[in-house]
Every structure is written in C-alpha cells, then in structure tokens.
Amino acid sequence: MSLEDYRQQPRVFAAFALPTLIWLLLFFIAPLAIIWLYSFGENISLVEIKTTWTFDNYARIFQPEILELLWRSLWIAGIATVVCLFIAYPIALVIATAHPNKKPWLLLLIMLPFWTNLLIRTYALLNILGTRGRLNDLLRWMWETSDALLNRIGLGHLELLGTSFTPLKMLGTPSGVIFGIVYVSLPFAILPIYSSLERLDKSFLEASLDLGAGQWKTFYHVLLPLTATGVVTAAIITFIPALGQFLTPDLLGRGQVDMIANVIERQFKRANDWPFGSALSLFLLYITFVLLAIRSFYDASKANRS
Amino acid sequence: MTNPSADNNPKPINTALNKPIVSLRNIGKQFGKVVALEDVNIDIREGEIFALLGPSGCGKSTLLRIISGFETPTTGELLLDEQDMTRMPPNKRPVNMVFQSYAVFPHMSVADNVSYGLKMDRLARDEINQRVSTVLEQVHLQDFKDRMPDQLSGGQKQRVALARALVKQPRVLLLDEPLSALDAKLRDAMRLELVKLQETVGVTFIIVTHDQSEALAMADRVAVLESGRLRQVDTPSALYQKPVDAFVADFIGRVHTFSTTQIELNNEGAKIQTTELGTLQLPIHTLPPGVQAGAQTEKGAVLAFRPESVSISLADDTSNNASHDALKLPGLLGDVAFQGQHSIVEVTRGDAPSISAIVDHSALASLQDKPLGTPVIAHCDQQNLMLLPDTLK
Numbered sequence: 071m072s073l074e075d076y077r078q079q080p081r082v083f084a085a086f087a088l089p090t091l092i093w094l095l096l097f098f099i100a101p102l103a104i105i106w107l108y109s110f111g112e113n114i115s116l117v118e119i120k121t122t123w124t125f126d127n128y129a130r131i132f133q134p135e136i137l138e139l140l141w142r143s144l145w146i147a148g149i150a151t152v153v154c155l156f157i158a159y160p161i162a163l164v165i166a167t168a169h170p171n172k173k174p175w176l177l178l179l180i181m182l183p184f185w186t187n188l189l190i191r192t193y194a195l196l197n198i199l200g201t202r203g204r205l206n207d208l209l210r211w212m213w214e215t216s217d218a219l220l221n222r223i224g225l226g227h228l229e230l231l232g233t234s235f236t237p238l239k240m241l242g243t244p245s246g247v248i249f250g251i252v253y254v255s256l257p258f259a260i261l262p263i264y265s266s267l268e269r270l271d272k273s274f275l276e277a278s279l280d281l282g283a284g285q286w287k288t289f290y291h292v293l294l295p296l297t298a299t300g301v302v303t304a305a306i307i308t309f310i311p312a313l314g315q316f317l318t319p320d321l322l323g324r325g326q327v328d329m330i331a332n333v334i335e336r337q338f339k340r341a342n343d344w345p346f347g348s349a350l351s352l353f354l355l356y357i358t359f360v361l362l363a364i365r366s367f368y369d370a371s372k373a374n375r376s
Numbered sequence: 377m378t379n380p381s382a383d384n385n386p387k388p389i390n391t392a393l394n395k396p397i398v399s400l401r402n403i404g405k406q407f408g409k410v411v412a413l414e415d416v417n418i419d420i421r422e423g424e425i426f427a428l429l430g431p432s433g434c435g436k437s438t439l440l441r442i443i444s445g446f447e448t449p450t451t452g453e454l455l456l457d458e459q460d461m462t463r464m465p466p467n468k469r470p471v472n473m474v475f476q477s478y479a480v481f482p483h484m485s486v487a488d489n490v491s492y493g494l495k496m497d498r499l500a501r502d503e504i505n506q507r508v509s510t511v512l513e514q515v516h517l518q519d520f521k522d523r524m525p526d527q528l529s530g531g532q533k534q535r536v537a538l539a540r541a542l543v544k545q546p547r548v549l550l551l552d553e554p555l556s557a558l559d560a561k562l563r564d565a566m567r568l569e570l571v572k573l574q575e576t577v578g579v580t581f582i583i584v585t586h587d588q589s590e591a592l593a594m595a596d597r598v599a600v601l602e603s604g605r606l607r608q609v610d611t612p613s614a615l616y617q618k619p620v621d622a623f624v625a626d627f628i629g630r631v632h633t634f635s636t637t638q639i640e641l642n643n644e645g646a647k648i649q650t651t652e653l654g655t656l657q658l659p660i661h662t663l664p665p666g667v668q669a670g671a672q673t674e675k676g677a678v679l680a681f682r683p684e685s686v687s688i689s690l691a692d693d694t695s696n697n698a699s700h701d702a703l704k705l706p707g708l709l710g711d712v713a714f715q716g717q718h719s720i721v722e723v724t725r726g727d728a729p730s731i732s733a734i735v736d737h738s739a740l741a742s743l744q745d746k747p748l749g750t751p752v753i754a755h756c757d758q759q760n761l762m763l764l765p766d767t768l769k
Contacts, residue, residue, distance in 0.1 A: 271477060271479065273475045273476075273477050273479040274479050274481060276446055276466070276473075276475070276479070277473070277475055277479035277481070277537075277540075278481075278492070279445075279446075279465070279466045279467045280444060280445075280466050280467070280471075280472055280473045280541075281467075281472065281492050281493030281496060281540065281541075281544065282467045282468075282493050282496040282497055282544065283467060283492075283493075283496045284467055287496060291492070292481060295483045296481075296482070296483060
C-alpha cells in the first residue's frame with residue numbers, strides 16, 4: 071500500500087478532496103466571480119449594482135491619476151523588492167552556512183515577527199520612524215556628538231554639518247513606505263533563498279575555488295546562477311504582496327503615499343463605487359498573472375536551453 | 377579477487393627515482409576533539425599514480441582536502457615542489473581536483489565547464505580554445521562540447537570533471553573516489569582509461585579510494601591509512617606480500633589469523649606457540665617491528681596466511697606430497713564456490729572459524745565428487761606463513 075494508492079479509489083479521493091473543493095468554491099471562486107461581475111456593473115442606487123457589461127470601469131483605470139498611482143505602486147514595490155533581495159541574500163547565506171546546531175535558532179529569529187500582529191508591528195514602526203521617533207533620536211545624538219567633536223578640534227565655525235540638526239522625514243514619504251514594506255517582506259525573501267542555498271551541493275563552490283576563481287568570482291559565476299531560482303521566487307513572493315500593500319502605505323504613508331490598494335479600499339468605502347473598486351482589484355490580479363507568466367516563460371526557456 | 381602479486385606493473389621502477397612532488401610532513405588534523413589525522417608523513421613522487429586507501433573515516437579524504445587546500449592541517453606542513461603550501465588558498469595552488477560528485481557546473485555547457493579555470497586565469501581566447509579542444513579530445517568528449525551537463529551520463533560527467541581539471545595543467549591531479557559513482561562495468565573500463573590518461577598527460581595522480589582492488593589495480597604506490605594513522609606506503613605487490621601488520625594484511629586481500637601466546641628465538645628461527653595450532657617452528661630469524669619475543673598478550677602478534685597459500689588434501693590420502701608443510705588443519709569439506717579460473721573451497725572446523733582456500737582446477741579434481749563433510753586437511757607451506765603485529769580490532 072503506497073501513499074499514491076488513493077488515486078485508484080475515486081470515493082476515497084473525493085472524500086479527501088471535497089472539503090477543500092467546497093471551501094475554494096464558496097470562499098474563493100464565488101467571491102471572485104461576484105467581484106468580476108461587479109467590475110462590469112453600474113451603481114443604480116446607493117446600495118444596488120446592476121451588471122450592464124460596461125467596460126467603463128476598466129476604461130477609468132487609464133485616467134492619468136490612476137495610472138500615476140499604479141506606476142507609483144510598481145516602483146515602490148520594485149525598489150522594496152530589490153532592497154529586500156540585497157538584504158536577504160547575505161542573511162540566507164549566513165543561515166545556510168551556519169553550524170547545524172545554530173540553524174534552527176537563526177531560522178526561528180527570522181520567523182519570530184510572524185508571531186506578532188502586523189498592525190502592532192506597524193504601529194511600532196511609527197514610533198521608530200517618526201520625526202521625533204527613535205531613529206531620529208539616534209541620528210540627532212550622532213549629529214550632536216560629531217558637531218561637538220568638530221567644535222572641539224576647532225572646525226566648528228565651518229558649520230560642516232549645517233547649523234542645526236534636521237530630522238529625517240520618513241513618515242509620509244516613499245522611503246518610509248519602502249522601509250515598512252522591506253521590513254514586512256524580509257522573511258518571505260530570506261526563506262526561498264535560504265532553501266536554494268541549503269540544497270546546493272557545496273562541492274560546486276569548492277570546484278570553482280579549485281579551478282582558480284576567487285571568492286567573488288565564485289559568487290558571481292557559480293553561487294548566484296545556481297541559486298537564481300531561489301532569488302526569482304523571493305523576488306516574486308516579495309513583489310506581488312508589496313504591490314497590493316494596504317496597511318503600510320496607510321499608516322507609514324500618512325495618506326500621502328497612496329498605493330493602489332489604498333485607492334481600492336476607498337472605492338469600497340468612502341467613494342461607494344464598488345464597480346470601479348472591483349475593476350481595479352481585478353486589474354491588480356491581472357498584473358500578477360502577467361508576472362507569473364513571465365516567470366514560467368523564464369523557467370521554460372531555461373529548461374529548453376539545457 | 378585476482379591475485380595482485382601476479383600483477384607486473386613496470387612503472388614503480390621508473391618513478392621510484394623521481395623526486396618528491398608532494399611532501400606531507402607530520403600532518404595532523406583535529407576537528408574539535410576528533411582526531412582525523414595523526415602524524416602522517418608521505419612523499420609522493422613526480423609522475424606516479426598514488427592511492428590513499430583505507431576504510432571510511434580513516435582520514436584519507438581529509439588528507440586529500442589538505443593537499444587541495446580546503447582544509448588546513450592542525451599540525452605539520454605540506455610541501456609542493458619543495459615549497460610550503462600549508463596555508464595557500466585552494467585557488468592559488470597548482471593542484472586540481474576531480475570531485476566525488478564531479479561537481480560539473482549544471483548551468484554551463486561542457487566547453488564552458490572546461491574553459492572555466494582558464495578564464496579565471498585570464499588566458500588569451502585562442503589559447504583557451506586550443507587547450508580546451510586538446511583536452512576534450514584526450515577524454516573523448518570532442519563531440520559533446522555544446523551539451524549541457526544534464527544531457528550527459530555519469531561517465532561523461534566524470535570525463536568533463538577530468539578535462540576541467542587537466543586543462544589547467546596542474547602539477548598534481550587529485551581524484552576523490554573517482555570510480556565510486558559508476559556502475560561496475562564502466563568502472564573497470566574507466567580504471568584502465570584513467571591509467572592510460574595518466575601515462576599520456578604525465579601528471580601525478582593522487583587517488584582516494586576505499587576499494588582495495590581499485591587501488592591495487594591502478595596505483596604505482598599505495599598508502600594504507602586507518603583511524604587517521606598511516607599504516608604502510610608501498611607498491612601494491614609489496615603491500616600484498618609483505619604487509620607490516622595484521623590490519624594491512626586483512627585490508628589488502630583476505631587473510632586467516634591465529635593469535636600467538638609465546639615467541640622464542642632460537643638457532644633455527646622462531647618457536648611460536650599458539651592456542652589453536654600448537655607450537656610451530658618457523659625459519660623467521662628477525663621478528664617484524666612491533667612483535668616481541670616472549671609471552672604475547674592478547675594484542676601481541678598473529679600468525680597469518682592467505683587463502684591462496686592453502687592447499688587441500690583428503691584426510692585419508694596417505695600419498696599426499698604436502699606432509700612437510702608447517703601447518704596442517706584438519707576439517708570437513710564445506711562449500712565450493714566456482715569463480716572461473718579458480719574455486720574457493722571452504723573447510724569447516726566445528727566451532728573454530730572455517731578456512732577458505734583458493735585452489736585451481738587441477739587441485740580441485742580430487743575433491744570434485746566428494747560429498748560435503750568429507751574429512752580434509754588444509755595445508756600451508758611455512759614460507760607462506762606471516763608473523764604480524766596484531767592490529768586488528
């Protein structure tokens with residue numbers, strides 16, 4: 071009796087698969103279908119929507135304000151993803167090469183933020199990133215110390231650091247939002263890279279060193295290409311949720327760095343324009359599909375080449 | 377197993393005069409509290425095929441990694457062409473390695489794999505191309521240069537790994553268990569081919585293996601390691617015929633051992649008392665190192681002989697011409713295993729360990745039609761008896 075035998079038993083298969091199917095149908099396919107219908111609809115009263123198969127809602131996406139918003143969402147998510155990858159790779163490398171006794175603890179540290187509510191973590195970030203927050207406290211202390219030091223050695227009159235400390239403005243700026251997204255996404259970026267590093271046969275690296283490549287060349291010519299799948303997965307797993315981020319731009323952006331999800335939320339609430347909100351939501355989904363399709367083509371072309 | 381003493385490999389005579397290319401001096405290596413290598417001294421000569429042989433965990437792979445630069449010895453030094461290389465990083469050593477898993481880069485074509493090391497050395501493109509095609513021809517892969525590694529068989533991947541290392545024209549080529557991942561038939565062919573390749577390119581080969589028949593068949597000289605210590609360095613035939621201790625005798629081929637209780641030297645040689653065989657007088661005038669005259673403790677010395685020095689006669693055969701043999705062990709005829717050129721005959725001796733004898737067909741003739749359990753005598757000539765320090769666990 072093997073684990074695959076249930077395939078030959080239709081009723082057993084059904085018994086196992088049915089709850090999942092019902093769940094998906096009721097809570098995923100059905101709501102998505104409703105949203106899809108709404109996206110072709112019109113408001114006929116405050117609470118009623120009629121599906122008239124109009125494309126107006128989709129056409130409205132292409133007005134300049136919305137396009138600008140989409141563009142901003144794309145580049146904020148893009149920069150956050152790149153920053154994430156640059157931070158995640160070294161961390162994943164450290165964990166993958168750590169002593170086997172220490173690995174579970176290091177992984178635990180990566181997972182730890184998941185056990186704290188996102189809202190609480192984001193409010194904590196508010197406290198850190200604010201104009202009078204802890205980050206600026208640190209920067210102010212550094213400025214004051216260096217300024218005092220410059221005065222001490224007689225360079226004070228040059229005002230090399232400016233006349234007074236200007237706090238770093240993070241909240242309500244794209245940098246603050248990117249910081250928040252990086253912070254939230256980092257574990258998702260680390261884990262796929264870690265797992266591809268973990269699976270890598272270390273003798274590839276030794277072979278490269280043995281053939282005369284230094285550490286950097288080995289990284290560039292062997293380690294990075296052989297863990298590319300992990301990096302691409304990390305990029306996608308970071309970029310797609312980042313694109314639809316709602317809470318981070320809402321709280322850290324202070325309403326001044328809206329991303330697409332904030333506008334969608336507004337359509338469903340304050341603007342009471344469910345059809346347009348639906349069209350925007352689905353448009354976001356289509357962008358995701360395109361990205362995943364590009365990824366599949368990349369994999370397929372790689373498989374073809376070899 | 378074939379008898380390696382019959383092997384006549386002429387090369388040791390040629391390489392014996394060569395100067396050492398790799399010298400290991402008092403090499404010791406500890407991993408935490410685990411001692412992997414202890415005071416290993418070996419000189420490997422230019423142009424020879426040298427095998428590091430031992431059971432798993434004996435330290436042979438660690439030794440190879442010390443030569444390649446992936447491990448630094450805790451004590452001692454490594455000389456390459458008389459220059460200290462103990463702490464030189466692997467990418468700066470004129471030594472290349474064929475990994476056990478081959479480690480052929482899966483994202484590069486055969487040609488890219490082979491040219492990788494030359495590109496790292498920033499050689500001119502023309503020279504790279506020329507050297508790559510020469511070496512691919514040597515390993516018979518000239519038609520495969522645009523293939524990706526996952527389109528290659530295990531044997532072909534190994535050739536890529538060989539070509540990739542040889543193209544660098546290393547002073548020494550290191551091979552870590554080169555044949556272990558190949559199937560039996562390919563393994564035999566590759567053995568021969570590796571030896572031929574070494575003769576063509578003339579590079580010193582150091583091969584790590586746990587397979588004694590592989591080491592004996594390929595190497596000019598073999599170092600036998602056990603528990604991080606070097607037991608013996610010798611030519612294959614010397615290892616087989618003159619093992620320094622019971623471990624080497626047992627590891628290189630098969631051996632029957634009998635513990636001794638007392639050894640006395642007298643005018644005719646050595647008088648050896650054993651628990652099982654009684655007292656024997658052997659023409660041994662100097663005791664091997666590690667064996668002392670006098671009462672033997674449990675870990676003293678053993679009397680040993682190999683299955684092929686045993687002959688078998690019927691117990692009731694009065695005309696047997698082996699009556700002057702030093703050793704006569706009565707027993708019962710057991711299983712006869714046909715091996716082609718010879719057969720292995722088992723002689724059971726009640727509770728005592730049974731004796732195997734490797735006999736040829738003419739010797740087998742008298743036993744052919746005898747039923748199992750026929751009383752027989754296993755003989756061994758005194759010159760085939762070895763007195764060895766007991767290093768068996």
